[in-house]
Amino acid sequence: MTTRLLGLPAAPGIGIGAIAVYRPALPSPATTGVAVKSPPEEWQAFTVAAARLDAELEHQAQNENTLVAELFAAHRVILQDRTLVDGVQRFIYEEGESALTATHKIIHELTALFRSFEDEYFAGRAVDIQDLGRRLMSHLSPAVGWSQLSHLAPQTILLAYDLTPSELTLLAQERIQGIGLAYSTPTAHSAILAHSLGIPMVCTLGARILQLPPGTSAVVDGINGLLLIEPSAADVAEYARRNEGLHAAQISARRDAHTPAITGDGVPVPIFANANRPADVEQARAHGADGIGLLRTEYLFLERAHPPTVEEQAAVYREFAQQMPGPFVVRALDAGGDKPVRYIDHEVEANPFLGLRGIRLLLEKPDLLRNQYHALQLASLPPEMPTNRPTDTPIDTSTDIGTDFRFLLPMISTVDEIEAIHALLEEANCALPRLPVGAMIEVPSAALIAEAIAERVDFLSIGTNDLAQYTLASDRTNSAVARLADPLHPAVLRLIQHTCQAGQRHNKPVAVCGEIAGDPLVTPLLLGLGVTALSAPLPDIALIKATVRRQTLAACRHLAQAALACATAGEVRTLLENFQV
Numbered sequence: 250m251t252t253r254l255l256g257l258p259a260a261p262g263i264g265i266g267a268i269a270v271y272r273p274a275l276p277s278p279a280t281t282g283v284a285v286k287s288p289p290e291e292w293q294a295f296t297v298a299a300a301r302l303d304a305e306l307e308h309q310a311q312n313e314n315t316l317v318a319e320l321f322a323a324h325r326v327i328l329q330d331r332t333l334v335d336g337v338q339r340f341i342y343e344e345g346e347s348a349l350t351a352t353h354k355i356i357h358e359l360t361a362l363f364r365s366f367e368d369e370y371f372a373g374r375a376v377d378i379q380d381l382g383r384r385l386m387s388h389l390s391p392a393v394g395w396s397q398l399s400h401l402a403p404q405t406i407l408l409a410y411d412l413t414p415s416e417l418t419l420l421a422q423e424r425i426q427g428i429g430l431a432y433s434t435p436t437a438h439s440a441i442l443a444h445s446l447g448i449p450m451v452c453t454l455g456a457r458i459l460q461l462p463p464g465t466s467a468v469v470d471g472i473n474g475l476l477l478i479e480p481s482a483a484d485v486a487e488y489a490r491r492n493e494g495l496h497a498a499q500i501s502a503r504r505d506a507h508t509p510a511i512t513g514d515g516v517p518v519p520i521f522a523n524a525n526r527p528a529d530v531e532q533a534r535a536h537g538a539d540g541i542g543l544l545r546t547e548y549l550f551l552e553r554a555h556p557p558t559v560e561e562q563a564a565v566y567r568e569f570a571q572q573m574p575g576p577f578v579v580r581a582l583d584a585g586g587d588k589p590v591r592y593i594d595h596e597v598e599a600n601p602f603l604g605l606r607g608i609r610l611l612l613e614k615p616d617l618l619r620n621q622y623h624a625l626q627l628a629s630l631p632p633e634m635p636t637n638r639p640t641d642t643p644i645d646t647s648t649d650i651g652t653d654f655r656f657l658l659p660m661i662s663t664v665d666e667i668e669a670i671h672a673l674l675e676e677a678n679c680a681l682p683r684l685p686v687g688a689m690i691e692v693p694s695a696a697l698i699a700e701a702i703a704e705r706v707d708f709l710s711i712g713t714n715d716l717a718q719y720t721l722a723s724d725r726t727n728s729a730v731a732r733l734a735d736p737l738h739p740a741v742l743r744l745i746q747h748t749c750q751a752g753q754r755h756n757k758p759v760a761v762c763g764e765i766a767g768d769p770l771v772t773p774l775l776l777g778l779g780v781t782a783l784s785a786p787l788p789d790i791a792l793i794k795a796t797v798r799r800q801t802l803a804a805c806r807h808l809a810q811a812a813l814a815c816a817t818a819g820e821v822r823t824l825l826e827n828f829q830v
Contacts (some may be wrong), residue, residue, distance in 0.1 A: 264427020427469025542784025607660020713763025749779025
């Protein structure tokens with residue numbers, strides 16, 4: 250008899266196969282049989298192992314998949330951190346431990362410490378630290394490794410408590426049909442990486458999945474967040490048919506990826522890409538993106554001792570511009586809270602997600618904001634134009650702007666913040682072009698006063714991930730309550746509609762850059778609510794463009810009205826699944 254377990258969709262797609270259960274554990278060094286040598290010898294063993302791992306991470310940080318590259322670049326920073334290195338040295342020299350035991354102890358300490366902090370950044374770092382520790386220990390002893398992952402059979406449905414980035418990259422993609430996780434969340438590193446690798450995933454299924462017998466037939470439905478145990482022949486046939494349809498649709502969408510997304514009644518809808526670094530921009534063009542709708546710039550600022558200079562930033566932005574003509578919506582540094590910055594003395598906050606972060610931090614550190622804006626001004630100039638022109642030389646915006654850069658302000662919650670930012674930016678070099686400035690709508694207060702915000706900015710961009718968790722008071726990174734932070738909840742939809750109406754009244758474009766922008770099921774609803782552009786993850790762009798072409802705006806608006814009349818997110822999802830153009 251078929252058992253259906255409901256989780257949360259973490260990476261789209263359908264996988265059909267047989268269960269393999271992965272139960273990793275950071276082993277006790279006592280089980281490895283390694284004899285303790287003198288402290289200098291043990292320290293030498295550690296430094297050699299760390300150097301080998303660092304070389305591996307350096308190679309992985311050059312991966313063409315920019316998400317993989319970014320994750321392992323961060324792992325290099327952890328490996329080189331003095332807290333870890335000094336901790337190992339202390340255990341070796343002061344307590345006489347082996348390099349393996351010393352590493353095990355400091356990794357255990359750091360993991361427990363980071364897990365004690367209840368926010369996304371530190372929770373994510375706990376997983377990264379444990380991941381790195383396991384790899385480091387594998388270089389110290391052959392008894393430590395991932396042998397389970399290297400012997401998976403073809404057509405595997407992999408079930409685990411959670412998966413680290415290293416474990417995911419070790420998987421042979423041709424053998425893995427889908428992944429089911431007992432815990433984790435749709436915004437965890439594992440989910441984001443699985444999405445980029447094209448592996449269907451469902452999370453928050455509960456510990457019961459770890460007790461399922463290996464070899465049991467199963468289906469992972471990463472679209473609806475389902476795990477089917479011992480599916481019937483009819484279930485398998487239906488999911489196989491749906492899977493074939495998905496693959497056919499993806500092939501067709503990729504073939505037409507560079508065709509503009511225009512609705513059946515003639516309304517063009519720009520489909521942009523979310524990007525983190527220059528390689529993403531190059532891939533975005535290949536995927537058919539009409540520009541970059543969310544360019545995250547945190548990697549330029551984090552994990553370094555000093556902020557990047559104007560010249561360093563401008564050089565990076567020019568590199569972006571060489572990859573595609575734009576437009577580029579560049580989000581101002583979104584730090585603080587879940588992303589502390591080394592060179593800023595952050596106060597300890599009881600609730601960092603509601604503290605000094607985003608635009609609030611930039612107003613406290615205005616040089617960061619002015620320098621980033623100035624760098625974008627420089628990067629926007631045509632290559633042949635001098636950047637040291639006299640300040641009284643007028644700008645001709647029809648000829649003097651080479652690249653369409655737009656500056657997006659994160660975590661806006663009040664009109665006062667907008668006006669303070671404008672005052673700061675007016676102090677920028679007036680001989681350089683004024684760039685369009687937009688506001689992110691990711692806090693309920695911003696959505697409710699969208700009318701006043703729209704009067705003061707050039708465009709709006711809705712971050713549905715944060716908007717959902719703040720509206721519904723549920724941490725989307727906490728597997729116990731992540732299900733509540735559903736952007737399809739009618740309360741969130743009403744805030745989106747309210748924002749779009751404000752944009753329409755002031756003739757300001759409104760984009761969505763949250764995860765739902767990459768979900769074809771939701772595309773008609775967003776169009777019907779009044780969204781004028783979408784910014785999606787790279788793998789989803791072609792399919793979103795194809796979805797737009799199948800819609801009429803009139804039908805989408807009718808769908809949106811029906812969705813707004815629903816009482817629950819589940820009702821909205823059922824409505825979308827049954828929607829036919």
